[in-house]
Amino acid sequence: MTSELLEIHPQQLNFTFELKKQSSCLIQLTNNTDQYVAFKVKTTSPKKYCVRPNTGIVKPKSTYDFTVTMQAQSVAPPDLMCKDKFLIQSTVIPLGTAEEDISNIFSKESGRDIEEKKLKVFLTSPPQSPVLTAINGDLKQEMDHETSPRKDKACRGVENIPPPQKVAEDLKGFETAKDALELRSTTDVERFKTSVDDSKELTPASNVQSSIPKDVQGLKCTKEMKLDDNFEKLKSKISFMDSKLKEAEVTIVKLTQERSMADQEKDKLQGELxxxxxxxxxxxxxxxxxxxxxxxxxxxxxxxxxxxxHL
Incomplete structure (x- = not known):
């Protein structure tokens, strides 16, 4: 491995496959030599993957990263098996070589010694969240516990009616349980009262009512101011329209007077004619x-x- 120009990590491309979602993989190239090394990335499925950048120059004793992105796929391969492969070519270049000339360097006509390294593609399914699975399991158990008596009742059909003596005993037990429940509730109420009396951090109702956020009051004031401004603007627009209507009425009256005067002048001219x-x-x-x-x-x-x- 020490004789290789570039060390590649990882040695394979791992993608998390999800339908209609992209997945990316980062590849790191390490140049342990004292020379400048150019590389070029090729793949068997160029339409399926996007490599940025696909060519570059790795300086001596340095690293270089590039990203491979798998485009979103609409169909999942069977058993997540993928036959796609990538080829990383590398060769030594002189100092001062431009990155635009790298494509010509890896051509067959160049006659350079080119090292090649093949990388396979592996697909993995997305991991499931353990919290969600645990919550789903608890919910499922609770639903099973709730639905189990219903299932038993449905299987049994009509329930058996107990004898009257047993019913009376059950009623007595129910009454005693009810009394115990009432006693427990009263003790809980007393405990709550004592805790309320002892606590000093509880605020009275007046303080609770006065603890309305000032932002809400300010918001109400701003809304009222906006409504007032809108009302004033509407009022000014109405007054402006009224003034325009009055001016239009005055001009209409003037035009009618001028028309009548013109008619009179016309009659006068006709008489003179x-x-x-x-x-x-x-x-x-x-x-x-x-x-x-x-x-x-x-x-x-x-x-x-x-x-x-004639005379």
Missing amino acids: EALKTNSAAGKTIQVGFPFFYVCVVAIMSLVIGYLS
Whole structure:
């Protein structure tokens, strides 16, 4: 084992298997040499496991940890038998090698001496809580004790009626037991009274009533203050809406007045337009008569001038 580049602990991967739950396993690599050693982790089921990190460099005389996580499984393997395996490769690298070049180091073309170590996977069932099992066992015993007389009664069916003499004896025994129980209860009450009288730590009813937490009172005050604030805000909103409604009513009245004035102006303009139309019609009739008279005068004057010119 001393000739190996890396010591691996543990030598196998142990996972606690639970349905639909992940399980993790920590692996520690130890480099006892005076050289830098690179490693790479491979598995037969890469979709089932997650290795972080799967490559790395272990410095001389130091350790390096990586975690293997098994993804949540929906089906349990038979008898928790698992055939998955992991392969850890390691090789010596020179100082200053970057982690990005590790994948090329483990390629077949590199020609390096690579050590390989195989690890098997083992699955274990989750441990059961001893407290719960003990509690369950006690409950089961109590339930068995409670149900046993019922079972006996059910098996026997109708119970046998005892003779009258036996009934009387049982009644006497019951009365004596009852008396003893009453005596015991009275003694217990007396003991309780004496213990109450002797104790000085008991608080009176007034103190009990006054021991209400101040936080509750403060909470009530804060709730009342919040209610008052909400009421004031609602009241201010209502007054604001009332003022807006009044302003809207005033604007509506102004608009109706302006509309009535516009209607009046429209009627006035229509009357003036009708008057202008009548006046224009009368002017046209006058103009039609005037040119005819003017033509007649011109004709007469032209006749007179023509007659005088012939003379």
